[in-house]
Amino acid sequence: MSWKRVCSVSDVASNSLKQFDVDGVRVLIANLGEEFKAYPPLCPHMEESLEESGICEDGLMTCSKHLWQWDMRTGEMRGEAEKPLLLYEVKQEGDDVLVNIEKELEYEYDEETEDDDDSFWD
Amino acid sequence: MPARNRKQWMTDPQLPRGDWVDSRVYSDPEIYEEELEKIFKKVWIPLCHESELPEPYDFRTATIAHEPVIMTRGPDNAVRAFLNVCPHRGMMIERRPSGSFLEGQPSGNPKRMTCMFHAWQFDMKGNCVYISREKEGYQDRICKEGQGLRRLRCEVGMGGFVWVCLDDQPEHSLEEWAGKPFECIREAIDTEPLEVFHYHKAIIGTNYKLWHDTNSEFYHDYMHYHNRVTGFNDEYFARKNIAFDHGHVNVSSFEVKYEEYEGFESREELSFPKFPPNQWYMVDLFPGMNFNLRGSAFRCDIVTPLGPNEVMIEFRGLGVKSDTPEQRRTRIDHHNSIWGPFGRNLHEDLIGVAGQGTAMRPGTEPRRILHGRHEDNYIHDEVGMRHYYDEWGKWVNRLPSDPTQAYKSPAAAAAE
């Protein structure tokens, strides 16, 4: 278990997202009103910053670039999404929001394409 | 003979045909379009310098002939060039002159080029990595794997310039094309990375070749006061023009005595790696690029023809990337005094070619433009132009002294 304090309760307004850096690991905190959630900072589709492009409403997050959506409580896919959101464990202690960051959660994005072929120009 | 009547004016000079060109080579709209098709779309064009896109995901845009081009630096640090055109409906993908794709565009994501129109995305190698609602609209008929960008030949070289060729099978590699004319300054510009510190542009109502002619000859030093008072001595006249294959020319070095010109300090201290101070070399590349290394200042200018009577010239000044602030400041000051837009010579050179352009508009009568100075290839010899137009004539298959005729070599023309 590696619980780390990420921010205070008042740092993230209700129904909004904010990104924090915790010892070099970037974490996205969401305030759903009745609880806090934590995710990796980028959209699983194409590395978009969710703090910038994510829109939250009633527990549903939408990435405004290609309209992928997720249930914010579970990370389950909704709408256009083709990959689920990963979640960190979160707990609240008094005014502090803590996240269990044992290992940084990362999505697998499309691999770098192959190197150029000598025969490309033939 | 004093003034001439029409018949006398229109009579061909008693000179070999290579010693003059017909003004229609500078003013004819059909010839202009042929030059774009037959020359600019076939040769290596230096579009920018590598220091203008230094980091992975940086880009720079330009044009060749009528085509928009984008250069990108990949995460593998390699520079690649593509047509800056979306394969979907032909929009220009990136409109800015330079920048970085590290941050996403409004319609797209980080590390990708995004066509804002329908959000199609491409990576730095030109792969199409995203088509919005691909399956829904295209089913299996069109997929992103088949919608990559049009990649163009691109090499970085000759002092770190980024050269692009629109022809997939250029007749010569960059090294074969430009290696020999650059030899005189190659070490100076290839030893350490360079950096561009000056950029400005001019759009002038003249033909691009008239600007290049001014880079090819020094007889016009008569228009520059400071050249006359400081330069016309034995050392000045000890410079020669050297012709190379493909229409390129060098002007060889001599020692510049700046202290003779009131208001300048000697430039002996600062130079380029392995380049003796106070040396001077000029590289004129066909069809219209000039690289000029003079003591502490390295400059280049590159033409983009816009019409038979319109050209954009981009002016750059370069230093060594590792310059200290003082060294860089010295280079900038030396560069500006002569070639800056508010300096001495450039203004006068541009007045000269603008005046030529004014008098050679499409529709003016064909006139003879004399390239007939012969002085054993010394500095006021006009061999630079004769060599250029002989090459030009082969590319467009026209005789420079009468462009209504097919090309023939000066020897063949003389025999007739």
Add this chain to the structure above:
Amino acid sequence: MSANGAATVEAVKDAIYRSCLLLDDEKWEEWLSLCDDGFQYSIKAFSPEINYDMIYFSADRNHLSTMTEQLPKHNTDHSPLKRHSVVYTVDVGEDGKTATAVTSLVVYQNMLDGINSHLDSGENHLFLVGRYVDKLKVDNGRATFLEREVRLETRRLDKGSHWPI
């Protein structure tokens, strides 16, 4: 602002506008007489093309004097350059004796011999857009230029100019 402060601001504006009139009329010596002996002048622009803050020209008072004296020996475009400027801000130093001013600058070229005088003389072109960023000292109600930076937006300079901007 104190009465002194207001007078300083007025002196600064007066100097700036006078410099514009003198430069417009190509009265170089008179313009330089508004400048301190240690006057530093530069023309700068940021280039998004090469991502570099460039110095297009710089000179001290002596250099400017030599340069303008030699003008008759140079081939130059004679199309007059006329300025339209508005002093945006004047910030007076704590001691009340120096000031920094930012002036919006537009320079028009009134075509004369530029291209084809028969056709285009009498026409006006926008030539340069930018700002004067000036540092002045004020003594006895008179402001003198210590420094002028001509901060240009323009990078398409066409033939450029032999004249101080």
